[in-house]
Amino acid sequence: MEVHEHLDRHRYHLEIGLTLAGTEAGHAWGCVAAFYSAYHAVKFALRRDERFDDLSALKAINAHLQPDDRYAEWHRARKGSNRFGISELVALMYPAAAGPYDKLHQASIEVRYQQGRLHLLPPADRLESYLTQVYDIVVGTAVKDSVHADTSE
């Protein structure tokens, strides 16, 4: 997927998520869409983050980081792999976003793999707040001195 396509997918999931969130029938899947909106914002940020072009900058963050980590696909390090997953990269590269990102992820897990009970999901306003925090932190960090919506490379 091209870099700008991650931002497109972020926006698509954002629109769906915020449309469904708070509705009786759709809130649960609104949580899933919100998480994937955050996921694609992170993917966009990782691809654009210039720290991945500078090995010494990466090693200053964590000795195990490698340039190719910007292309991570898995939520967490895979079994038997010493490579980081997205959740771990968020914690390392954008630590202030790790809390809201994990909250969105756990809400998505509750819907997709558990019973998706509403009292175990964030309300719509908090969902939007998590998503805004993730986007502002990860994209704001990775794309410095630019309007967040700027997708130019």
Add this chain to the structure above:
Amino acid sequence: MNEVSGTTDFRALGEDVLKRVPGVVEVWYRPESEGSVELRLELADDSWEAREQAIDELVRIRLERIGEVSIGYSFARPHVAEDAVLEQSTRSAERVHSFV
């Protein structure tokens, strides 16, 4: 309190770390591979607010141990964690700690 696991992963986390998670009453542990662990946590309060607080601490723990152990986690409904483990029996889930 039960302590079943004596693997490297368990020692990498430890009781003191798990106890930091607010509201946790049971932790089930599934070693995945060297340096990787999946936790399943039961909280005293079955609510999003309780999960939210627990997640904040779990995120801190993940960051502290990053590069040392890869930590995944999910939540179990109260009083059904044992069922969850039975479902995962073929994946070697083990009871680690009860904090009640």
